[in-house]
Amino acid sequence: MTRLAVVMTPERADDVISADTRELLAQNFDVSWAEDVSPETVAALAKDSDVLLTSWGTPHLDKAIWADGNGPKAVAHAAGSVKRLIDPAVLDQGVAVFSAGGRIAWSVGEYCLAAMLTLARRLPRFDAAIREGGWKQTGFRGSEIADQQVGILGASSTARALIAILKPFGCDLVVYDPYLTGARAKELGVRTASLEETLQSGFVSLHVPDVPETKGLVTRKLIEQLPDNAVVINSSRGPAIDQQALLDHVLDGRIYAALDVYDPEPPKFDEKTLAAPNLLLTPHVAGDTKEGHLALAGYVLADVLKWLDDGSRGPSFVDPAVWSIGA
Incomplete structure (x- = not known):
């Protein structure tokens, strides 16, 4: 079964992962849950995972995670912009990145x-x-x-x-x-x-x-x-x-x-x-709704599952070709 690490705080997980999405995780992945989001913990979980599920609060994913040619095959970001999350050079290594910006x-x-x-x-x-x-x-x-x-x-x-x-x-x-x-x-x-x-x-x-x-x-x-x-x-x-x-x-x-x-x-x-x-x-809350937040993890994971199945690129797929002009 595909190994997935949830690298966000428990509080953030409660915010962006609905009950239905937790069931989807249990049915489709071998899931590891981070106890904290220190760079050391995240790096260790990443080394043993095929997919990383991230969100606000997840530290920057150092490209060293992929230095040995291994590392996660996909990063699913249950939040908006991924520019501060991941080095674009990682995309050149074939890592697929997904963002919930479309749901936000x-x-x-x-x-x-x-x-x-x-x-x-x-x-x-x-x-x-x-x-x-x-x-x-x-x-x-x-x-x-x-x-x-x-x-x-x-x-x-x-x-x-x-x-x-x-x-x-x-x-x-x-x-x-x-x-x-x-x-x-x-x-x-x-x-x-x-x-x-x-x-x-x-x-x-x-x-x-x-x-x-x-x-x-x-x-x-x-x-x-x-x-x-x-x-x-x-x-x-x-x-x-x-x-x-x-x-x-x-x-x-x-x-x-x-x-x-x-x-x-x-x-x-x-x-x-x-x-x-x-x-x-208003205090930078245009994209912040109760229903919207709970849908974020499910939004990106649906596309991750399709990508793992047949390589299709759903709406949350981050196209490397438009990285420079993306949010």
Whole structure:
């Protein structure tokens, strides 16, 4: 039977491994459970395993684990990005890596929809008004997202999840991504556009990875050109946007924003920023849901089993060819 080592803390295992997935493990693998995640423990378990099941908190997997030509044949990461987990040189040795980023993407997509609806309907402003004794004569009115233009920066897995979620709303979905082909855009049901045109949308959602090309992607000049009352959502990476420029336009009441990521993290804001009713702030939790976390291990293990069976590459397979532009 295939040997699998669960190299995460017991607390993390309870967080990302559902009861059904534990049964799947018992039925398909000879399982070893790490008592701790020290580099020494992880290395020792890795040497005797065919598959490693990892998650947040698992230390960096040193390429020395594979130095003798042995080591695990597959690494299944029940979390998102694998860039800090594993040296890409290991992929050249034929090691298959799987990431649950695609499952997390759906949770992020739901967050983005929630943020869009919350800010489009001006719910924080209505909430603040009624707490201050107001009623219907607030002087402002919410908007709908149906049939509106939504600009999406990046065609990542989180962007694709949001695209799927927005389909019933009939939105005009405009995507800026230098790597998105016309054929793929047609498959997704979106149209491609320049960065400038994409940012001329009533709703803008960022879905770019943290790579040198995306740092400072949305500049102050571009933010100044956003339409009045635009809703900007950043659930990707803080450095992708000029955060201070965005906040300047939020605080003067011109636009709305929902921020789940920051530069730096955690952020430190003054009282005026914290009190802004057109600013929605969350602590990097867009992909963090109860159901989503419990599904993570099962998501990657389903693809690992198919790969072990016939070499097929499921949706969680990390393609070495796109490592450099991945999240």
